[in-house]
Amino acid sequence: MASLTKAEEQVMMVLWKLGSGLLMEIVEAMPEPQPHKNTVATILKILVGKEFVRVENLGRIHRYHSAVTKEAYSKATLTGVAKGYFDGSFNNIVSFLVDENKISVQDLELLLKQLKKK
16 A cells, blocks of 8 residues: 555545535645645645545536545554564563553553453
8 A cells, every 4th residue: 555645644634524525525624834835735636646536527526535544544554564574473562561651551441351252
């Protein structure tokens, strides 16, 4: 799966939240400061080319739909981070989070309970 730039990811976050939307609906849902509609239109065109977004033509108007789920992109991104920075090991990711005090003992205990349930 292709990676997204920060701007593309920001538009996708809005689209995932909305489900689908017209250009102006997407622009209005963007965080402040909102980018110009031409900027968002260009990003959407790029996302269509990357096959992250599909377009529904409604005459002269276009409704944009995500073609990739947030979950699928999150999984691919996290797997890429694991491969690129942690020798492909999710254990190394967790160890890094522990070393950096980004995960608590309580969080680890919850993860262990979830693993035991599966």
